[in-house]
Amino acid sequence: MSGFIGILAPRLEKADEELLDACTVVIASCCDDYSGAWKSNHIDLRFGWLKTCEDTEADQLPFTIDENLRIVGDVRLDNRTELIKELGLYFNTISNSIPDSYLLLYAYKHWDEDCLQHISGDYAFAIWNEKTNYLFCARDHFGLIPFYYTQLENRFLFTNFYHSLKAVPNLMAELSDEVLRDYLMTGTNRSFGHTIYKEIKKLPPAHKLTCKDGKIEVSCYWEIPTRIKPIRYKTTKEYVSHFYSLFEKSIKDRTRTNKVACSLSGGMDSSSITATAKNVLRDRYGKDHTQVSFNIGYKHLVNENEGYFGKLIAKHLNVPIKQYIAEDYVKNIAEPLTNWIPEPAAVPDATAEAQILLDAAAFSRVLLTGFGGDPLFEYEQRSRERLIAQGHLAQSFLDDMEFYRTFGHFSGINIKQWLMKLIRKTPAAKYPLPYWFEPDFFPADYNPYKPNKDGTSIRSYFAMYGNPFWGWLFETTHPGFTGQKIKIRQPFFSLELLLFMLALPPHLLYQKSLLRMAMIPYLPDEIVKRPKTPLYGSPHSQNLKNKDILDTLEQQLLESEDFFASKIDIPSLLKELRNPDNSSASYKNMLIILQILTWRACKS
Template sequence: MSGIVGIYHRDGAPIERAFLKSLADFLAYRGPDSRECWVDGSVGLGHAMLRTTHESLNERQPASLDERFWITADARLDARAELLQELKQRGREAQPGAPDSELILHAYAAWGLACVDHLRGDFSFGIWDARNRQLVCARDHFGIKPFYYAQLGEAFIFSNTLNCIRIHPAVSGRLNDLAISDFLLFDMIREPGATSFADIQRLAPAHILVCNEDSVSVHRYWKLPVSAPIHHKRPSECVEQFRGLLDRAVADRLRTSSVGVFMSGGLDSPTVAASAQRILAGNGPDFSVRAYTEVFENLIPHEEGPYAGLVAEALRVPIAFQVSDETGLWKYLDHQNHDWPEPSHLPCSDGGLAQMRQVAARNRVALTGFGGDPALSCLLSVHFLQLLKKWQFGRTLADAIRYLTAEGRFSRLYVRTRWQRWFASKSQVPHYPVWLNPGLEKRLDLRGRWEALTGATVQNESARPVAYEAIADPTWAALFERYDSTVTGVPVEVRHPFFDLQLIGFLLALPALPWCSDKELLREAARGILPDAVRLRPKSPLPADPLIALLQRPESAWVDWFEADPELGRYVERRSVPKVFGEKDPWSAWIHLRPLSLNFWLRSKAAAG
């Protein structure tokens, strides 16, 4: 989670070292261990170091290879041994203990722009190629590391921190109307490459950028592949292959002596925690895992605490609970001096800031269970329909029997959930807001945009199309950015083992039955590791919505009478926003509170100048 920044004057104008140093100093909250700059005429790179792996203990950046290539990177690579072997075959000798930034430099020296085809992991970097006089930047496959840039006449500036770029005097505060509209429609920016500011762009996941004296070009280097369906002769083979891939994914994301795990009482994050504990326990008593769980005690009925406690007891790891009952509606804004770089719709949450700070007191690395749900998602109706269309009646019957006879199945039939999904009322799905500024709405054709993007699907021929579509969803990159220091301001690197390329490929190739429906694979892999009370626990949503619970409280009446920031009128017709105090429909409350979230952000932006 180090901070990176770079400036390239394409017209040959010299870089002002003092200004570059000020940008690197601004990034100190991301990288408190060291800050360094490198300048060579019209190009300069800066870095603020956060050491999170064994290999980074003596690392220095910006780093050089043969005085020809220079890099500033926020990177953590997977499959380092394989990369070292590939480099050796290309005649490049890199040491096994070399930091990840050095391996990226060797990869660029070996393959040039094609280096990204050989890199796996989480990365965001800029490389100056002195011989070819070009700046090469790249962002990882799933967008776990952010990357922003601005073209300011002949000046090109990049960073993994949006507010760092905003410091440049040539960057205006002018907002991107389409990006702000996207936030009001979707909670996130759907326009590829856009940020909330007109002068600043976001490098999309799996993209590489090349900047030289003549041009700036961006192209995609990877697309989520369609995995060929796989079948195992024996169930044990599938379980063992999954355990091996998961342990490798977790091990690649550890490489440190202690780690925190954001752990619920479900299956995904406890499975990650069990793997981390298994790996670190084998390294000796100085290596440790600690779990962190968000709970509600009074606001709503909530069972995550007791179940997470059972997991922690079984794994013999300490657990810390973050009680969120008193968060309130935007209450965190009253007592936390936090500068959100872009609008964020978190009416009844602090965006995980309190929990991140809790983790930071003991750890620099935290793991999540994100990715288990989408990678294993499936529709049984589609699965059986496909079998019947192929006249595979025997397999249809066998799969039905296998599904119904799974351990604990009759406590996990989800009849009510399926009924609600099939016969959901129109109020239980997202709807188009009535309060958008009419002029903006017409100019940007926002209704047409909402209809096109709301119903958009990713066409694919994978084993389970719904899972492929869920993993390819752009929402993930937006979520990852929320856990990055550019948003949290906390020097903790959050890693997501289920988004390992090999593991994702394996999971997307599995058939719906027996492994994916109801996450049967995780349940089998957890046998003898997690308590049966957790392993066989039915998957269920929260019994109540914290936002709806807060809206019933008298102290929440103010939400209908907020004072609009002068700039809000560009986007929202304030008088058309319905009252939400006392609202009981989750989607209506969520949608009609978006203008208030934007209003808070506009006010904070104005206050910060």
């Protein structure tokens, strides 16, 4: 993992250098394995390295090939082997030990900006051409690595390290109403291109940014393909084999170290990753590896069995497990923040996840999680429409029949829904707003959960690129946000894996059938056959009913009337706070407000 920051100006001045000095101190406090810098008359580039892979000893940035092009970045490539083979035909300095960021710069030198059509993985980077005074930047397909930027008069400042921007005077003075509105309603930033600060923007996933003579241009370089050649094998075994090979490769690409931490919830997603990581580490390092799993359970706030299933899997795999009781942390929801965070995400001290990051970082720089399993296996009905549009009408019919033969019913929309769509157009659903929200701040047609621009579901595999929640999640768990010396990696967010899933018939995705079949040799039967079981209730909402916490929230609201003016009707909300018949939805909204107030109290 690398932290980088740079500033571009018509001509750099001493004040620019001093500003970056302050920002770099913040980066170096986390990325302390190596630091690097390079500057010319127009640009100053800084870099801090947190080593996450054993094969990147030479990864020291800024790197140059020809004393003209230079790169800084946070780069981990999936398709290293293919790139090394192809680029090795043109550059004799490329070897198997070349760091990913160096390889990316060679790709840029060979393909120019089309290099983005040849790479995949987790990355955000900036490439500077000293000869042409041209800056080229990009963020990966899923937004796994953040990229922030702002303009300071005639200067362009960019970084992947959110914490470093706190050192810039007045940059965080004004909030964005658009983003604050989404935070108040959903607890997340639903914007692809904006942070909660009006002056700080972020590059959306699968976008590139160029800067030349002060002119900034942002454009999309990739979208989910509209034409996918269907994959139809003769036997289920062939599907399982192909899937597992891609899944295993994704985990191999993300675990180039013999010390790996794994989140282990007890469900199929994290269990599959933990089991496959065990196989990868054993095959690569033999007994010379360490793997530890982390599990969160509840005692009384909600009813769930994650602790039991976590222990079951860990014992089966012979992987040590450390378990956390969520209530030990949830109770801290109203306590002041011990560390500043850039945006009002979940209160770190009130989540066991924050403690897991701290504990895992004590022995590893890599933590694998199962995020992405749900959308990756959520079939999108428009995939069927696209199949027909490509002339595969017969194949679409055969897929429907295979689904019916396997599960006894058809996938997606049922016959009744289909008939109703023919009779009348379904009215657009309105998103319910709490009555204490001021209507002028929340328009009547406000809906934070907008469908993808192509009309596909924000829950399906199309949403892995199209749902802003994922980019926000990756941004708020990046070391540049948390300050923790550990990188969270998401094996399900693999471009190669996604493109494979897009080409499959729906019966293999339903209830994660393909994943379950692939894991039969590696997981206990009780896990493979376990249906998806969401939490029965909201633990934070249940906890919010605590009188001491309600008292704290009431006091903070009274002290924040100016901040919430024209946004929330404080008297109405205070009345609702003491309503014994509150719904869980009301408590959820109150919890979000408490998180914002806690963040705001620490913002300065």
